[in-house]
Amino acid sequence: MFIPCYVDLVYPEVGVSVVRVLRRLGVEVTYPEGQTCCGQPAFNSGFFEEARTVARHFLDVFESEECDYVVCPSGSCATMASHYYPLVFEGLAGERARSEALGARVREFSDFLVNVLGVRELGARHAGKAVFHCGCHQRRELGVLEEPRELLRDVEGLDLLEWRNEELCCGFGGTFSVKMPDVSTAMADEKIRALEESGADTLISGDSSCLMHLEGRLQRTGPATRVYHLAQILDTEDGEVV
Amino acid sequence: METGKPARSRDTLDRRHEGIESKVEGFNDRARRALEDEFLHESVARFTKKSVASRQAALERLPEAPELRETAYRIKQETMANLDRYLEQLAGAVEERGGKVFFASDGEEVVNYVGELARRRGSKVVTKSKSMATEEIELNRRLEESYGELGLEIIETDLGEWIAQLAGDHPSHIVAPIVHMNRHQIADVLSGVAGEALPPNVEDLLQFARKRLREKFLAADIGITGVNFGVAETGTICTVTNEGNGRLVSSVPPVHVAVMGIEKVIPKLEDLSVFTRILGRSSTGQDLSVYTNLVTGPRQEGELDGPEEFHLILMDNGRSDLLGTEFEEALYCIRCGACLNVCPVYRQTGGHAYGSTYSGPIGAVITPLLKGNEEAKDLPHASSLCGACTEACPVGIPLHELLLKLRNRQVDEGLAGKGQSVAFKGFENTMKSPALYKISGKVGRMAQKPLVKDGKIGRKLPGPLAGWTGTRDLPALAKKPFRELWREGI
Amino acid sequence: MADRAEFIKDIRSRLQNHRSRGEYRPTHAPDVPWTPSAERRRESPVSGDLPARFLGELEALGGHGRRVASIEEARDYVLSLARERGAELLVRWDEEELEELGVDAPVREAGTEVSVWRDLPDFREVAGSAEIGLTTADWAVAETGSLVVTSGPGHGRSVTLLPPTHVAVVRVEKMLPTVAEAIALYAKNGGLPANVCFHTGPSRSGDIEQALAIGVHGPGDVHVVLVG
Known part of the structure; x- marks a missing residue:
């Protein structure tokens, strides 16, 4: 299991839910404690060399682990390890091959549940009217768009709503949110307007980074909205998020 | 010469103009101004929504679209790999049909060639159809400056481009140049030309424009067009318009000058059917643009109209620097505008925030490549890397990947700034060491x-x-990170 | 002036780099709505009743089309169009098929002057003042509702362009399924006239607040009569 750095530090409860859901499905979960970050912040900012060092560390940690899959509760970090490492290691044949081999085993959480385990129904229960935001990497690079929806549709009591322009980026974009704060905020505002129009009271995503951005903006200006990672909804006990 | 200026809305327009004149820096400042412009915001949202929906519908009617995209990519790839040969072939074929060919290394050489041509012909009136290449080199302004003694009247004839020209403004979208202007502003601009107040309704404005521009089409001594595709095999240039101005400009005046970026060459006539099938659909959702015009040399024996002289200018202006580099794919662009229409950043800011002839994702890629990284420093960062552009591109340019590579190039060239460099060095050191990572969490x-x-x-x-x-x-850092919870047992 | 040999040499030297590196591919393949799939057909499914498809496409674009059985009916169509438009001048291509159509005399009788595209002192004057331009077409393309018009002696480009109304009389044998097939024919015949233009419906612009405006520079009133 790969728990991205910001989930580890800011949203540990998401990691806990992932473990609980996987165990409930009979998956043997290991957490290599040497793991840190996939290197994406440096990579997205153009610091490829720095990203390479971190990616190398990632390869070292997860290659030494005896596991069939590396499951990650973030479409974005999973994309980094499965799709962008080859670019990070461009021109370095050995490491590129290593990254491709490992990358094939890296799976985003809902992708793993639906396409590897074949899970449809988890028996989760949660009352609310929700919209699902699919992170852009998960949507376009991974193409894992329907899987989280399928899982959410089976959550008892949860009304999954459509919302306008759901394919639009939330405006996070890593350092983009700090370098271009006005545009980034305007993008978040557009999502929040669509959320309001939909009548949803709950926002769910497979990427805590998008949620951090939208929730941060919601707390300043938006309507009261409950914000959860997909894993938290699938891990509800007696209808409550743990 | 017409110098109709808007009577009332000067302030708004001039403010925009100023933004363009400044260097390609300060994306944030320009974006902030754009975000305050409610009309702009609403108009861009409406336009892009319509374009995205029409494009989607048009592609659904085209079952072989994916193969076409792959084919288009391969044709461009093959062309760039042998660009020297195809350019020679194109030039030879045009000359065989009685046309003249000029190779221009930069904008200056284009300006001089057209200026000297106008001098030789004693030309006064020059009509132009939409051309990004001539926008890029500011042909109109520079001709008027360098050849002021000729007293040339240069008229853009695309409706939107004409209005932008009259307003002293710049196009803000490849396909919809004045998507940022409302009908009141447009009425003001055209009223200045008419010498009377025109009502702000589309039909009246259109009738006025048609009448006024018709006089110019008929009076023109030289017609200048851009080129969408130049076919090496036959020496044919293809120019696509919806209004018909491109066809008029290349049919009625005695001289036709086509200005073409060297990357617009395609090997064979049959390749054209690949690109015409994706251009209109990606751009406006049309199966084919209204006028897809193929010109092969000047008029032939026995013809009454069509240009007596045909000149093809093949312009480099920085393009060849990209050949054989990791940025070469930026040259595959067919200027359809699909990446602008799907871009969530463009959607918020419109085109002027980019401060460049080319806006949106392709603008953010190509401007630093053609103008230099230093001058367009902000642009590779004006993207959340969501990848909608790459998904929409009909020739498969990995736009968001090119933006990443441009960011990387800035770092390599020492343009990223000291603060960032130190920060990411720190990031690297922390993340390669689990111990240091743990301590950093605690400190945080x-x-x-x-x-x-x-x-x-x-x-x-x-x-x-x-x-x-x-x-x-x-959000604050959690009291206990996940790794501690794991150790304690879940 | 840039020297051509130097220009080409410079490009060639930049390409050395390219050639030594071999084929370049983007890191990941184009995705979602473009993803190739084996079941997809390679060619557009344009088959069946081509004239009907053509007329449907043309109407959808805001043009007018009619299929008629005989040359007489085509003549009547042009004649009533001239009447309805109250045209003072009709300009037409100098073309055998249009001679056979025999519209000149009845149209003149109806009060519309007819100018034929030959030996004109000033083509701008004629094409610029005519209300109607009458032509044939090389091809009519079913897939897109396009007319393919070409230049040549007697075939003025302006006739299809300057008058606000353009009417083309096209024999039904001139139907082609797709644009690609039209282009392929020109490619096979190994030579293009100085000008070939695909006209796909009336001239249009959306530049003013995205309102669809018809007939901005080219003809806004487009008619195609398919004969046979």
Whole structure:
């Protein structure tokens, strides 16, 4: 299991839910404690060399682990390890091959549940009217768009709503949110307007980074909205998020 | 010469104009201004929504679209790999049909060639159809400056381009040049030309424009067009318009000058059917643009109309620098505008925020490549890397990947700034060492204490996080990271 | 002036780099709505009743089309169009098929002057003042509702362009399924006239607040009569 750095530090409860859901499905979960970050912040900012060092560390940690899959509760970090490492290691044949081999085993959480385990129904229960935001990497690079929806549709009591322009980026974009704060905020505002129009009271995503951005903006200006990672909804006990 | 200026809306327009004149820096400042412009915002949203929906519908009617995209990519790839040969072939074929060919290394050479041509012909009136290549080199302004003694009247004939020209403004979208202007502003501009107040309704404005531009089409001594595709095999240039101005400009005046970026060459006539099938559909959702015009040399024996002289200018202006580099794919662009229409950043800011002839994702890629990284420093960062552009591109340019590579090039060239460089060095050192990572977490949890309230930082911080915390709350680091919870047992 | 040999040499030297590196591919393949799939057909499914498809496409674009059985009916169509438009001048291509159509005399009788595209002192004057331009077409393309018009002696480009109304009389044998097939024919015949233009419906612009405006520079009133 790969728990991205910001989930580890800011949203540990998401990691806990992932473990609980996987165990409930009979998956043997290991957490290599040497793991840190996939290197994406440096990579997205153009610091490829720095990203390479971190990616190398990632390869070292997860290659030494005896596991069939590396499951990650973030479409974005999973994309980094499965799709962008080859670019990070461009021109370095050995490491590129290593990254491709490992990358094939890296799976985003809902992708793993639906396409590897074949899970449809988890028996989760949660009352609310929700919209699902699919992170852009998960949507376009991974193409894992329907899987989280399928899982959410089976959550008892949860009304999954459509919302306008759901394919639009939330405006996070890593350092983009700090370098271009006005545009980034305007993008978040557009999502929040669509959320309001939909009548949803709950926002769910497979990427805590998008949620951090939208929730941060919601707390300043938006309507009261409950914000959860997909894993938290699938891990509800007696209808409550743990 | 017509110098009709808007009577009332000068302020708004001039303010925009100023933005363009400044260097390709300050994306944030220009974006902020754009965000305050409600009409712009609403108009861009409406336009892009319509374009995206029409494009989607048009592609659904084209079952072989994916193969076409692959084929288009391969044709471009093959062309660039042998560009020298195809350019020679194109030039030879045009000359065989009685046309003249001029190779221009930069904008200056284009300006001089057209200027000297106008001098030789004693030309006064020059009509132009939409051409990004001549926008890029500011042909109109430079001709008027360098060849002022000829008293040339240069008229853009695409409706939107004409209005932008009259307003002293610049196009803000490849396909919809004045998507940023409302009908009142447009009426003001055209009233200045008419010498009387025109009502702000589309039909009246259109009738006025048609009448006024018709006089110019008939009076023109030289017609200048851009080129969508230049076919090496036959010496044919293809120019696509919806209004018909491109066809008029290349049919009625005695001289036709086509200005073409060297990357617009395609090997064979049959390749054209690949690109015409994707261009209109990607651009406006039309199966084919209204006038897809193929010109092969000047008029032939026995013809009454069509140009007596045909000149093809093949312009480099920085393009060849990209050949054989990791940025070569930026040259595959067919200027359809699909990447602008799907871009969530363009959607918020419109085109002028980019401060360049080319806006949106392709503008953010190509401007630093043609103008230099230093001058267009902000543009590779004007993207959340969501990849909608790459998904929409009909020739498969990996736009968001090119943006990443441009960011990387800035770092390599030392343009990223010291603060960032130090920060990412620190990031690298921390993340390669689990021990250091753990300690950093601890330090962070202690350091945040005075700032955190209710599990978050709810006010604007100074320093590097000001950009975030100015408009958004920041969640606090959790009391215990996941790794501690794991150790304790879940 | 840039020297051509130097220009080409410079490009060639930049390409050395390219050639030595071999084929370049983007890191990941184009995705979602473009993803190739084996079941997809390679060619557009344009088959069946081509004239009907053509007329449907043309109407959808805001043009007018009619299929008629005989040359007489085509003549009547042009004649009533001239009447309805109250045209003072009709300009037409100098073309055998249009001679056979025999519209000149009845149209003149109806009060519309007819100018034929030959030996004109000033083509701008004629094409610029005519209300109607009458032509044939090389091809009519079913897939897109396009007319393919070409230049040549007697075939003025302006006739299809300057008058606000353009009417083309096209024999039904001139139907082609797709644009690609039209282009392929020109490619196979190994030579293009100085000008070939695909006209796909009336001239249009959306530049003013995205309102669809018809007939901005080219003809806004487009008619195609398919004969046979």
